[in-house]
Amino acid sequence: MNVALYPPKDRIPDVNSAQVQAWVAEIDWSRVPNIPVAPGLADVPHFPKCPDDSQVDTSSCWWSCAGCVAETDVVTCPDKGSWGLTYDDGPSPATRDMMHFLNNKRLSATFFIVGSRVLEYPDILKEQVEQGHHIAMHTWSHSGLTTLTNHQIVAEIRWSEKIIRDVTGLTTKYVRPPYGDIDNRVREILRQMGYTTVIWSKGWDTNDWRMLQNQIQEWDILQSFKGALGSRDNIRSATGAPGGPITLEHDLTSATISLSQKLIPMAMSSGLRPMSIASCMNDQTPYQRGSKLGPNGATGKVNNGDNANSYRGMRGMEEQDFKPEMNTAGAITRTPSRSAAAMAAYSLALGLTALASSVVLSI
Numbered sequence: 106m107n108v109a110l111y112p113p114k115d116r117i118p119d120v121n122s123a124q125v126q127a128w129v130a131e132i133d134w135s136r137v138p139n140i141p142v143a144p145g146l147a148d149v150p151h152f153p154k155c156p157d158d159s160q161v162d163t164s165s166c167w168w169s170c171a172g173c174v175a176e177t178d179v180v181t182c183p184d185k186g187s188w189g190l191t192y193d194d195g196p197s198p199a200t201r202d203m204m205h206f207l208n209n210k211r212l213s214a215t216f217f218i219v220g221s222r223v224l225e226y227p228d229i230l231k232e233q234v235e236q237g238h239h240i241a242m243h244t245w246s247h248s249g250l251t252t253l254t255n256h257q258i259v260a261e262i263r264w265s266e267k268i269i270r271d272v273t274g275l276t277t278k279y280v281r282p283p284y285g286d287i288d289n290r291v292r293e294i295l296r297q298m299g300y301t302t303v304i305w306s307k308g309w310d311t312n313d314w315r316m317l318q319n320q321i322q323e324w325d326i327l328q329s330f331k332g333a334l335g336s337r338d339n340i341r342s343a344t345g346a347p348g349g350p351i352t353l354e355h356d357l358t359s360a361t362i363s364l365s366q367k368l369i370p371m372a373m374s375s376g377l378r379p380m381s382i383a384s385c386m387n388d389q390t391p392y393q394r395g396s397k398l399g400p401n402g403a404t405g406k407v408n409n410g411d412n413a414n415s416y417r418g419m420r421g422m423e424e425q426d427f428k429p430e431m432n433t434a435g436a437i438t439r440t441p442s443r444s445a446a447a448m449a450a451y452s453l454a455l456g457l458t459a460l461a462s463s464v465v466l467s468i
Contacts, residue, residue, distance in 0.1 A: 106227050111268055114221040117151070117246050117253065118260040128263040129256050132297050140165045140290035143251040151248035153286055167251065167288040168304065174343040175292060179279075179303040181340055181348030182385035188377040189351035189385040190214040190369075191303070193243055193281060196222050196229035200356045204236055206366050215382040216356065217243035217281045217303075220265025227272045234273045239381035239391055241279035241303065242266065249286035258294050266298075275395035279303050279382055299393045303382055305353040306340050308333055311368065313354055313361040323364050330368055334375045349377065349385065 112118035118125065140162070143153040155161070155170035166173035174180055182189050192203065195216055207214055216233055218240060223230050234240060244250070244261040253261065262280070270276050280300040282291065287302060295302060311330065315321040333350070342348045354368075355361045369379055383391030 106224065106272070108224050111224060112221070112245065112260075112264055114224050115246050116221075117248055117257055118264050120254070120256040120260050125256065125260045125263070128259050132255075132259065132294065134255070136297070137255060137293045138165070138289045140288055142254055143167075143170075143249070143288075145249070145252045151246075151252045152284065153249045153251050165288040165290070166292075168282075169249070169251065169284060169286045173288075174304065175289070175302075176343045177292065177296070177302065178287075178343050179301060179351070179382065179386065181306050181342040181346075181351060182380075183342075183346075183348055183387070184385070185337075185340070185347055185349050186376060186378055187349035187385040188372055188379045189303075189349065189382050190354075190379040191217060191241075191281070191305070191352060191382060192354050192356040192365075193217045194219055194222070194247065195356040196226040196233070197357055198226070198229075199358050199362050200226070200229050201232070202359065202362045203356045203365060204233065204238070206362070206369075207238070208236060210369065212369070212379050213238050213381045213384065214379070215239040215241050215279070215303075217241045217279075218265070218269060218277075219243045219247055220245040220261075220268050223268045223272060230269065230272050234275065239279075239383040240269060240273065240275060240277060241281065241382065242269065242277045242300070243281055244283055247283045249284050250282045250291045251286050251288050255290070255294060258291060259298070262295065262298055262300070270395075273395070276393040278388075278391055278393045303351065306348075306350040308336075309340075309350045310353040311364070313364050314357075316360050316364070317358065323360070323367075326364060327367060327371070330371060334372060334377070337375075337377075351382070351385070 120126075120129070146152050146154050153169050161167060161171045163171060163173070165171075166175050168174060168178075190212070192200075192214060195218060200216070203214075216238055218230065220242070230240070242262065242265050245265045246261060248261065250258055250261070266277055276299075278299065278301060280295060281303045285304045287304075292302060311326055312321055313326060316323060316326070337350060338347070340348055340350055352368075354365050372379060381391075382388075
């Protein structure tokens with residue numbers, strides 16, 4: 106992979122590049138609500154700083170600071186017996202251990218990919234697709250989207266979309282905003298780019314990330330998860346309909362993977378069926394462009410973004426999915442391609458944005 110073709114790892118991409126400006130021009134900005142960019146915390150500029158409750162604009166449906174869920178936000182599986190099994194912030198070296206476990210159990214999951222992580226681990230992403238897992242997006246730099254300008258949001262999404270497509274031949278369709286940070290401004294921009302927003306079910310954040318800061322022990326999480334399983338009849342979608350849970354986990358370290366390998370049999374013994382978001386939503390077209398989910402591996406295709414012999418795509422992909430899109434000048438414009446609990450600050454492993462441990466965050 107030629108990393109020089111992409112923005113730097115864990116940094117918000119430059120919005121002044123010709124490529125980003127071409128992507129920006131695709132958006133009908135007259136349809137995007139005029140909601141101000143949210144301020145960030147002093148120590149973490151791109152984690153949203155919530156105002157006093159009396160100052161929150163409820164019309165913006167801000168999940169992070171008002172707990173608002175829009176009807177279009179996926180927060181549950183429609184079927185009460187289904188469990189949307191998801192992992193954020195990879196790919197990482199720990200991802201392979203999680204995939205090995207899932208494969209032995211004959212299970213699939215959705216992996217929400219941080220685009221700039223692919224710079225380091227493109228082969229892991231390829232393996233995820235080859236093994237039949239569902240790939241979705243988690244932005245480029247893992248910044249809270251409400252703290253970004255409109256153009257920065259576009260750059261975060263499109264660059265992540267591009268690198269995933271350049272490696273796999275698949276154009277993602279589902280996105281999880283980092284920290285679940287979304288409001289109606291962000292939703293409209295994502296919608297116009299073809300994305301469905303996935304958060305997680307209330308009370309089903311496993312808090313596995315807190316183990317990384319020694320804020321919680323695995324036993325505490327297991328007990329909390331047992332309690333959630335016992336009260337899952339209370340799960341409700343954005344429209345109030347009963348449903349199955351969608352969890353938040355991370356394929357970051359051996360600790361988070363080991364935890365997940367305990368949670369899965371617990372849930373299955375209670376009658377929950379773990380599956381990807383695509384399966385839980387019964388979505389037969391889980392990507393904007395590219396093949397359906399399935400095993401059997403990838404086929405060799407010429408990669409428009411990288412070296413000619415890149416390994417990408419899955420059987421059944423249309424040849425046109427590999428052709429670049431041009432603007433009228435002939436330049437390539439796209440490669441086809443406040444939850445309930447306040448949490449102490451944390452830092453995500455593997456170089457994700459470091460958060461000062463003295464700051465209290467609301468996710």
